Amino acid sequence: MPVDQTRSRVDGYDFRAPDSWDQFADVVALAYGGYAAVPEYRKIIGDIFEPKRSLLAHRAGETCATLALYSLDMSVPGGRQPIAGIGYVTVDPTHRRRGLMRGLLQRTLAGLYDRGEEAVAALHTTEPAIYGRFGFGSATRAVRIRIPRASRELTAPRTDPPTDPPPPVRVLDPARCGAEITRLYEHAIDRRPGMLRRDDTWMRRAVLDLPERRGGAGRLLCMLAGADDGEPARGYALYALTARWENSYPRYEVNVRELFANDPAAYASLWRALLDVDLGGTVVADRPVDDAVLALLDDPRSAAPVARDQLYTRPVDVGRALAGRGYGAEVDLVLAVADPICPWNEGRWRLRTGAHEAECARTSAPADLALTVRELGAVYLGGASLTQLAAAGRVVEHRAGALRAATRAFHHDPAPFCPTVF
Structure with missing residues (x-):
């Protein structure tokens, strides 16, 4: 209708x-x-x-x-x-x-x-307070890290076999390694929720480097890890340097736009290379909240991590949205959903999840949990916690145990992350 x-x-x-x-x-x-x-x-x-x-x-x-x-x-x-x-x-x-x-x-x-x-809409926002009114919930977070060069001691990753040397890192013009960047990014998409597939046009935008939009930084550069002797690269980092001086000494900022790797050794090699850039003083990056670099650092406090909201999502069609994702546990729950912006979503929905698929359909059964579509948007990618939202008064439990079960089912490890702004 x-x-x-x-x-x-x-x-x-x-x-x-x-x-x-x-x-x-x-x-x-x-x-x-x-x-x-x-x-x-x-x-x-x-x-x-x-x-x-x-x-x-x-x-x-x-x-x-x-x-x-x-x-x-x-x-x-x-x-x-x-x-x-x-x-x-x-x-x-x-x-x-x-x-x-x-x-x-x-x-x-x-x-x-x-x-x-x-069935789901998503957006990035410069003014987060506005979009909660329209049912968008904070679905992914990023952590801004600022690692001083003095903290470049990293825990050595275990390798198999243990004698494998760390992969070498080369610095190239991104225009020369577009195919490698595309391949490595595509490999990373399914590792965590929130990642967007990029066609050729979106990929060109991801590596766009216009002098007018550099904000005082130098040109965009690309590090490739493990791309020697004809072997395919195992990781890449896009970055640019911004000149900073302290007491007549160079302390440049190494601003990381993206970093993805196929294995821990390549990942660690990229971070080591970034922390060892000539004239570098601090490496600055927006990373997933559970990013491995915080476990690599011998002194994680030195990175001064600061979390912030990132992507916002909301179900357009509650039934199809909840049936279209996977779950971490089997549940049978009735959700009472409020959605004044999209009234067709209002009402009670029965969510049943199995090992390989989920069903979500309207029901007249009593509600186990009551929430708005904004909360469903927040937990859609598995990053936000229904238990935390309930503690803030944004989710109401009507059946004992339903909140804990729903929290387990919606949660995803690793945490969602969306590096592509649209």
């Missing part, structure tokens, strides 16, 4: 799909500080852009608000699922406080549900 779209109307504005990125560009630039995109960046954003899926608010011949929608493929507990990626949600400052953001989001989510498309 088609969803009623009257709730997403805003008087005086027309919502429609744009013809191209050009209809978004000016409003997006204004929303992000007024910086005009250089032609090369504008082209690659335009290549990624999906105009038929995106939405703008239009009035009197002008674009007043924007929402880009991307067709993404993401690793989730148990496999991969199509995800609706939301980006560039902006409103012209002269049209604020009129319900345009709400209208764009409601219309987009209702359209996804009505057409039977992606």
